[in-house]
Structure formats: C-alpha cells, structure tokens
Amino acid sequence: MRVLVTGADGFLGQSLAARLAAELPGIKKLVLADRHVASLRVDGADYFTGDLGDVAFLDGLLEPGFDLVFHLASVPGGLAEQQQELGYRANLLVPFELARKVSMRNRDARFVFASSIAVYGDVGSSNVTDHTLARPLLSYGAHKLMTEVFLSDMTRRGALSAISLRFPGLVARPPAESGHGSAFMSLIFHKIAAGDSYACPVPATAACWWMSRRAAVNTLLHAAHLHQPSQTVIQPPVQHAMIADIAKAVERVTERRAQIDWGNDQNLTRIFGAMPGLNASAALALGFKADADLDALAEAALSGDLS
C-alpha cells in the first residue's frame, strides 16, 4: 500500500500522518506533502515540500503511483474569498490535476477528498439530508462542490475510486491559525481552557456542527478502507449544538470558567451558526461515527494528542 497525504502539515494532516505512521511498516510507502513540512517528523515517511500547482513538483510527487490518496490541502475559506486567484488555483485546478494524474498511474486508487459543509451555503431551517441542495455562499464552498462533482464523475467512469467527505469546522484549531471564518468555533475551547474572557462574535444560541480532529481522522481512515462504497459524497455525522452548550461542556471537562460576551455578527451567524439538524443515516449505515457526546468532543478537542 502506497499512501499520499497532501496538506500533511496542516491541522488535520498532522494528526492523520501520525496515525498512519503508527501503521508503518504495514504501509509500504508513506508520502507526506505540503508547502512546508516543519511541524512534524514521522520516521519512515518521505517528505515532499512544494506547490501542488507546480506541474513539475506534482509530476515528481506522483511518479511512484499511489493506492490511497488523502487530499487535504486547501486554502481556507476566508483567505480564498479575499484572494480569488489563489483560491481558484489551489482549491479548484489543483484537485482536478491531482486526481487526473493519480488516475493515470492507478485507476483503482482510493482518493479521499476533504470537502466541507461550506458546499451547502444557505441551507434553511429544515434538517440537512442527502437530498439537500448545495448552494455555496463562498468561493471556497463552490470549489469544494465542483471538486465533488468532478471526483464523482471520475468514479462513475471507473477512472478512480473517490470519496468526498463534507467536514464541518474542526475543533480545536490552534489559536494562531488564520484564514478560517469559523475561527470562533475553536477559540471558544482555548479561551475557556485558559480561563480567559472571550468576546465571542456570535450569539449564545448560534447552532453549529461540531467535530473533533480525532473524529475527523477516524472518518478519513474509515472512508479509505470502505469496500466498494455506494456513495461518492458522504456527509459524516456531527454533533449539532448551540455554542453555549459547547461552552458548558468545555467548562465541565476543564473545570474552568470564563467570562464570555456573546456577540451578534450576522454574517458569521448566517454562515456557521444557523445550522439546522442533520439526518446522517446514510453515513451512519456505512459505519461513520461522530464524537460520542459534547463532553467527549470537548475532551478530544483539547487533548492536543496528535494520534
């Protein structure tokens, strides 16, 4: 088994790489790619640092052929909205070329794509199901949606075996990470754990979809090993909760309290904090799992444990 992880130095990528490393040498070849690979060193893995949009770099990276590819690299939504040219190249053209070139060397490769619930856009107030229309409100979400369609088409015609996973904002990202509109969803964990006060930009009643990095890595690995999946686009189960209830869970788990001033940012609330319920029965039937409950979510979010 030859495995490639793009975005391997990112928040999700680091944790996935650590989990995959624990499976070495069962994995014949593990290649970790990112623009910079600084944070993490995994014994036995090969590192490729460069720009996936650079044809020579991409060809060199893919030359050995892969059986399993995790495509996690992307420019975050806030940044991609500001820098359209960057987002177009990194979040749209790169996945196309990556998938095409992986396929040229191995049409049976499993290609696991980190999509996003940003594909939905304005979902309204009804439960999200497999029949919910995607109407993205950010270029980031539009590019993720287009990549899903592209990969589903490749899978339909036998050019690849792709699965797209619609992830919510994962928690708890490092406080310093920028570019994510959903940064508040991670800061709430860190601020309470540190006993700091926090001016949260959204109201206490903002309802979001929550998933820890640990649950996200489990989701990626489960998707990688599914045998002949019946669907190419998966909405994994999540925890659907108001941010005030998340804050309470963090207080219980950390035994700390923080002064939180709830805000009223209409735009952030509309995009991230007005999520209806989710009917993830199709994904549940395939064995995908959310964090068990809000306390388990809070514990995992703050564990700092890569693996």
Next chain:
Amino acid sequence: MRVLVTGADGFLGQSLAARLAAELPGIKKLVLADRHVASLRVDGADYFTGDLGDVAFLDGLLEPGFDLVFHLASVPGGLAEQQQELGYRANLLVPFELARKVSMRNRDARFVFASSIAVYGDVGSSNVTDHTLARPLLSYGAHKLMTEVFLSDMTRRGALSAISLRFPGLVARPPAESGHGSAFMSLIFHKIAAGDSYACPVPATAACWWMSRRAAVNTLLHAAHLHQPSQTVIQPPVQHAMIADIAKAVERVTERRAQIDWGNDQNLTRIFGAMPGLNASAALALGFKADADLDALAEAALSGDLS
C-alpha cells in the same frame, strides 16, 4: 452594446447570430467565434476562428471587452465521453477561463451560458423542480453542472452577471450532426418529413423534453435582457411528450407518414427517454416560454428558418 457569441457556427449559434444580425446596427459590435466559421456570413459582424482553449486566441478575442456574451461552444456529450481530455479542456477549463477574462474587462457583463438537462442524470420519476438534485451520468453533464456552480459563484461576488440555461436536446438538428446521444430526437422529424422509414432506437413511449431551436434562441435572448435576475440557473419550460406523440405531430404538420420501427435501447431510454414532468414555474414567472404546443414545435423544428 458589444456582443460575443461562441460556438457561432453551431446549430444554435447560427440561428442566434442571424437574430442578432437583425438588430444591427443597434448592437455596436457583434463578434462571432468558432473553430470554423464557414456556414454563415452576417454583414457587419466580426469573425474570429480558432480554439478557445488557446490562450493567445482567447486573449485576442476578448481584448475589446464585451457587455454580453453567449457561451454556446461545447463538445457534444457522446464525443466528450469518448475523448475525456478533449471534454475536460473544452467543456470545463474553457468556460472557466472565458468567464474570468470577460470579467476582468467588464464585471457587469451579462454571461449567458448554454447548460444542459444532462446535469440531472438519473432524475427518477418525480416532477423536476428547482429542488431536484443534479447527479450527472455523463462527463458532459458533470462539466455543465460545475460550470453553473462556477458562474453562480462569480455572480454572487459581483464578478459577472451570469445566467445558465438548462437546455434539452434541441430539434431538429441536421441529420449529419454527430456526437449527440440524443440524435434520434432530431432524426424522427427528418425521417417523417422525408417520408422515409425509421428504426428509432427508443420505444414509442419514451418520454423526452422537447424544444425547437427557435424557442431556444428566444430563451437565450430573454435571458440576455433580464434585469437583475433573481436566479443564476434557469430551467426553461419545455414540451414534455412521448416520442410517439411527437411523431404524430410531425405527421400532422408535414402531411406525411413514415414507417417507424420502435427500438428498445435501454441506455438511450434511461438518459433521454425517461424524463418525468417539469415544474418550470420559476422560469415561467420570469417570462420564459416553451414552444406553444407539439404542432408548433414540429413546425419550428422543420422550418429551416435561421431567424
């Protein structure tokens, strides 16, 4: 008003060009582009022949800037499925680059895109509405869907004013045209009009969506002149009819009869001949119109009248 038509030498493009020519000199500049412009000459129009995938050609074509672009050029579905590389470049990358470059010169440009009902794929038996999920069964449909998402995103962020129109197979294409899986939908008109026998590949009960070229040109022009449209993707109204009823209408209009042997091609029937009803109320409210009835459709389909 500076107007560009791509695919201007195609079945739809020729007729649109003739209609636009009738509006000259009200149109300040009319540019007709295609790989070859042989069939048609419109006085007062500028001709550009070349490949839209060629960067230098595209830049030269778009240099003056346009207020209105009709993007009709595409590789037909059957051919694009066989030649994936060609389809990927012509039906996906070309619309992206065309739209981006039109926008760079004029963010207010109206961009009318000829999409296709191939976006739907397997629609099931319920009426198609604005809430019907698109699950394309051909790369052609996948590329059209992705372009719709791309153009809707550009419109959302004010980079362009785009409208995508989901056209059914238009009738009656010239008998010699190839590459369209839906060729039988046009041949039925020509064969009856010629009094020939016809081995139709689908059963008499195959239910298709029908639109004449004349209705399609009216649809394009209506989309071009809509003021601040509330939707970026439009399913225009169509005639929904069994092919046997179309044959009867053609017989009435032409006063000819033909021996038709109905076939049973499962794949063609699944893709083109299993269409449920259409609820086009949104498009009707915006003033879009189908052919008035099956006789009007048959008459328009066989008129041979470009304008």
